[in-house]
């Protein structure tokens with residue numbers, strides 16, 4: 001019945017010393033030592049009956065102790081005097097209780113007791129290991145549809161479940177070098193999310209990789225590109241416009257203001273004044289008295305850029321009455337706004353920014369924003385379109401990508417914050433290629449700053465409002481430290497770069513120091529999973545998703561060996577000119 005019915009003679013060694021979470025075990029027989037491996041599990045008898053401590057082997061050493069050899073005596077020392085010490089260092093990771101109430105074999109991640117000196121140490125392997133892993137899986141699976149990643153590397157018969165609540169609640173990171181299997185892991189997780197009747201998640205798809213993922217629970221949206229300029233397509237066709245009026249004042253300035261211009265403060269001031277007044281007119285027109293009383297320049301209220309432009313041009317050319325009657329002099333802002341007007345005009349004409357400045361009729365409607373937000377925040381149960389929303393940002397120019405994704409994240413978070421508590425439905429934001437738009441502070445530009453602020457805010461406060469982040473990146477060293485340090489779950493795939501390894505190592509609990517040495521030697525599709533969501537720090541072979549992201553690694557040699565080369569270079573050039581593949 002109990003899992004750990006070890007007999008004393010099965011012991012491989014005994015406890016030599018105990019620290020808070022680490023135990024040194026001396027192994028009597030060198031044969032035993034040979035059979036051990038770092039990162040394998042061992043069982044230690046606890047000081048409490050009915051409990052066993054589970055530990056992870058962290059280090060194996062065989063040491064010859066030289067001091068027993070009398071070097072000065074000059075005599076030949078018989079070999080058998082050399083004392084050899086076989087030692088393993090074990091990090092304790094949890095307790096297995098034989099029985100809790102009526103449930104047998106319950107694993108807990110707490111350490112209420114420590115082993116006593118001379119307590120027996122056993123290896124956890126074979127059938128016992130399988131049973132142990134299964135009992136862990138079972139406890140995670142109970143009563144709910146479980147989230148499965150794949151199987152454990154140490155025991156391929158045991159399915160590796162993780163706790164879906166904890167994974168999204170306290171944010172997660174998925175890291176690994178390029179081609180290590182991050183996008184596939186994300187697909188594996190999201191396809192299970194999509195099966196839930198009330199799923200709610202947004203995936204930022206930077207390369208349009210996730211287009212093949214199709215199921216009832218998934219809907220595909222695409223940020224409008226130059227091809228959508230005519231405005232004939234809208235949300236119902238899966239095309240998302242993110243009109244300029246959704247941007248905050250700071251975000252708008254990040255886009256339009258050249259801070260090195262000596263007139264920058266004047267430009268910012270005039271712009272703020274004009275936007276506020278344009279928003280006021282709109283609110284008056286709509287008869288929104290309550291909003292009028294409290295709105296700010298940042299409030300998401302539609303306004304017409306044409307009006308703003310006209311005003312700016314007027315002020316830039318304005319002449320006012322001079323000191324002497326009948327004369328005129330330059331107005332306060334005369335010629336000071338030229339650069340700003342130029343930049344605004346250039347941005348508005350930039351076809352790549354269609355989604356921002358294309359302002360088709362429907363987006364200028366006051367009632368349009370709730371439609372957008374319902375689409376973004378709605379769960380499967382609230383809209384018949386699927387609660388996992390994959391948003392394709394592949395046509396958004398990379399220089400303003402941080403600003404635009406940050407905008408979506410901010411809108412989602414704010415609406416979630418303003419949703420009454422009883423109506424709040426949790427939502428996860430899955431950020432693939434996060435280093436592109438949640439960059440570390442070192443490369444701060446105005447555009448990056450705005451995006452990072454939004455994500456750092458979500459990382460810090462999201463838990464309270466039911467907004468979970470899943471940060472996916474091949475360069476953790478280039479991702480905002482604040483965001484990473486708020487994540488409590490780590491899915492670390494093969495990682496070869498030393499700088500990135502160091503970042504991951506710092507994130508993992510200290511006691512698992514040795515565990516992260518596995519990072520460079522993991523196989524493709526294999527991950528170290530550590531954190532709240534996983535009972536044990538485990539090495540998991542992630543199973544392939546049902547529909548695979550279109551991110552295949554290209555087989556250079558094979559392709560080069562084919563008789564026929566693929567065509568389409570001329571088309572590509574045209575797409576590049578058009579800034580659209582459609």
Ligand SMILES: Nc1ncnc2c1ncn2[C@@H]1O[C@H](COP(=O)(O)OP(=O)(O)OP(=O)(O)O)[C@@H](O)[C@H]1O
Pocket residue numbers: 176177178179180181182183184185473474524525526541542543544549551552553
């Ligand atoms: N779980 C898996 N099992 C088997 N093969 C896998 C698995 N995951 C990934 N692969 C292989 O690795 C390739 C690259 O995977 P993926 O696109 O997920 O990498 P990535 O980590 O997202 O890379 P990048 O950082 O460049 O986006 C896949 O096309 C597939 O062939």
Ligand SMILES: [Mg+2]
Pocket residue numbers: 182183184432551
């Ligand atoms: Mg990827």
